[in-house]
Amino acid sequence: MSHCYTCCRPSSSDQPVRLYNTLTRRVETFTPADPGRVTMYVCGPTVYNYIHIGNARTFLVFDLLARTLKRRYLNVVYARNITDIDDKINAAARELGSPIGAITAQYDAAFSDDMAGLGLLTPDVVPYATGHVAQIVSMIERLIASGHAYAAEGHVLFSVGSFPDYGKLSRRDTEDMLAGARIDVAPYKRDAGDFVLWKPSDDTLPGWDSPWGRGRPGWHIECSAMAETHLGDTIDLHGGGMDLQFPHHENEVAQSQCAHGGKIFARHWMHSGMLNLGGSKMSKSLGNTFHVHDLLRLVPAEVLRYALLSGHYRQPLDWSEALIEQSVRTLDRLYGTLRDLGDVVVEPASVTIPPSIEDALDDDLDTPKVLAAIAGFAAAARKATDASERADYKAALLGAGLALNLLQLDPAEWFARGADDSDDARIQALVDERNAAKAARDFPRADAIRNQLAADGILLEDTAQGVRWVRRRATDPDEIRRVLDPDR
Numbered sequence: 001m002s003h004c005y006t007c008c009r010p011s012s013s014d015q016p017v018r019l020y021n022t023l024t025r026r027v028e029t030f031t032p033a034d035p036g037r038v039t040m041y042v043c044g045p046t047v048y049n050y051i052h053i054g055n056a057r058t059f060l061v062f063d064l065l066a067r068t069l070k071r072r073y074l075n076v077v078y079a080r081n082i083t084d085i086d087d088k089i090n091a092a093a094r095e096l097g098s099p100i101g102a103i104t105a106q107y108d109a110a111f112s113d114d115m116a117g118l119g120l121l122t123p124d125v126v127p128y129a130t131g132h133v134a135q136i137v138s139m140i141e142r143l144i145a146s147g148h149a150y151a152a153e154g155h156v157l158f159s160v161g162s163f164p165d166y167g168k169l170s171r172r173d174t175e176d177m178l179a180g181a182r183i184d185v186a187p188y189k190r191d192a193g194d195f196v197l198w199k200p201s202d203d204t205l206p207g208w209d210s211p212w213g214r215g216r217p218g219w220h221i222e223c224s225a226m227a228e229t230h231l232g233d234t235i236d237l238h239g240g241g242m243d244l245q246f247p248h249h250e251n252e253v254a255q256s257q258c259a260h261g262g263k264i265f266a267r268h269w270m271h272s273g274m275l276n277l278g279g280s281k282m283s284k285s286l287g288n289t290f291h292v293h294d295l296l297r298l299v300p301a302e303v304l305r306y307a308l309l310s311g312h313y314r315q316p317l318d319w320s321e322a323l324i325e326q327s328v329r330t331l332d333r334l335y336g337t338l339r340d341l342g343d344v345v346v347e348p349a350s351v352t353i354p355p356s357i358e359d360a361l362d363d364d365l366d367t368p369k370v371l372a373a374i375a376g377f378a379a380a381a382r383k384a385t386d387a388s389e390r391a392d393y394k395a396a397l398l399g400a401g402l403a404l405n406l407l408q409l410d411p412a413e414w415f416a417r418g419a420d421d422s423d424d425a426r427i428q429a430l431v432d433e434r435n436a437a438k439a440a441r442d443f444p445r446a447d448a449i450r451n452q453l454a455a456d457g458i459l460l461e462d463t464a465q466g467v468r469w470v471r472r473r474a475t476d477p478d479e480i481r482r483v484l485d486p487d488r
């Protein structure tokens with residue numbers, strides 16, 4: 001690979017990054033148009049509920065990609081939007097009787113907390129649909145002016161017939177694409193496949209003034225306008241879950257290319273595989289979800305990351321108790337090895353990602369290969385007796401972990417399962433207060449304290465020596481089973 005040494009850095013393995021491109025259905029060398037500014041857009045969440053662990057898989061995959069690209073190029077602009085205008089949000093607000101802004105604010109904050117709790121990087125740009133209505137309106141005006149869209153009965157529709165490449169990304173033929181659209185075709189559509197860019201809002205719905213009356217944008221145009229605003233007409237890479245290929249991404253391509261005089265929208269498309277539960281896609285609409293918000297309270301974030309990266313990102317992955325338990329066991333073994341290597345001094349500066357690990361990532365983000373290499377380094381470290389060999393393997397283990405954001409904790413911290421000792425005095429005071437309440441036969445107060453402690457993960461045990469308290473081990477199989485029980 002030839003390198004421009006002023007704006008980009010060669011990878012330590014000196015290999016180009018090769019990524020599967022949905023457009024060509026091939027693993028290809030990723031070649032940004034301008035290595036001095038690499039642009040990447042990922043469709044973010046619609047904020048009307050907590051995200052589930054399936055959503056987290058997709059966000060984690062693109063977090064790994066962003067980290068990997070940021071080591072290859074000095075300036076990677078990673079944008080992941082927040083969809084805060086959507087009819088699903090409006091429906092949730094109606095159902096809960098809450099203002100729309102309160103719902104989006106609550107779940108946007110929860111999303112940030114979940115991403116931080118999972119240990120994901122904050123993207124460089126986090127655009128909100130509500131902050132881009134002017135750009136959306138401008139894009140729609142350009143689409144109408146160039147004959148790719150038309151206004152009808154307060155709506156504006158994209159005319160799919162005006163874009164011959166429609167269906168190219170998802171490789172669907174017109175019949176396939178129309179199969180769903182034909183049912184109940186709205187009278188204002190010229191063609192059953194035409195999709196909404198703008199729709200009218202009554203007084204109960206969020207709306208903005210526009211040349212077509214008070215209304216709100218459709219979901220697809222939001223992403224096209226946000227990508228245009230922050231990354232330009234042509235972006236290097238666009239990502240999202242496999243389920244967004246059609247219609248969302250197909251529609252983004254149509255809108256953006258037609259608004260930009262035919263310029264290619266995204267040069268490289270990446271789609272991550274679905275997280276399933278018992279063979280069905282985990283999804284809000286099926287109700288078979290586990291919220292990251294709940295899981296993070298019981299399972300260390302690193303276990304979730306390990307479990308989600310254990311399969312290749314393009315393959316479906318089944319979420320199960322066994323997957324979590326296996327991830328806990330593997331991480332226990334790896335941290336156990338690091339604990340046994342506690343006497344081996346490795347300077348933080350000497351911890352770099354080994355070339356073999358960079359190679360595996362450059363080969364379409366082959367995380368199973370990275371995890372196998374990590375297991376190999378640990379096994380070799382356990383066998384090594386020579387001091388310098390032990391130091392080399394420890395550095396390799398930590399360096400490989402760095403690539404996937406794993407194994408960066410102190411082993412003692414890992415085995416403490418995140419227990420925070422600073423809380424001990426408060427807990428003991430509550431336990432003492434409960435003992436006093438029991439002695440005074442104030443049972444309601446004693447029960448209230450027990451419940452409060454239980455909610456904090458503190459279990460009380462009555463022993464011959466009095467009441468003892470223990471912290472719930474976040475990785476107890478029983479506990480995990482309870483969280484993973486879909487009938488909970």
Ligand code: AMP
Nearest residue numbers: 044045046054055058240241274275282
């Ligand atoms: P949504 O809020 O439904 O638009 O989803 C946000 C992101 O999560 C999108 O990139 C989806 O493709 C992705 N996603 C949704 N369900 C799953 C799943 N079961 N497994 C992996 N990714 C998913």
Ligand code: ZN
Nearest residue numbers: 043044223248
């Ligand atoms: Zn999108």
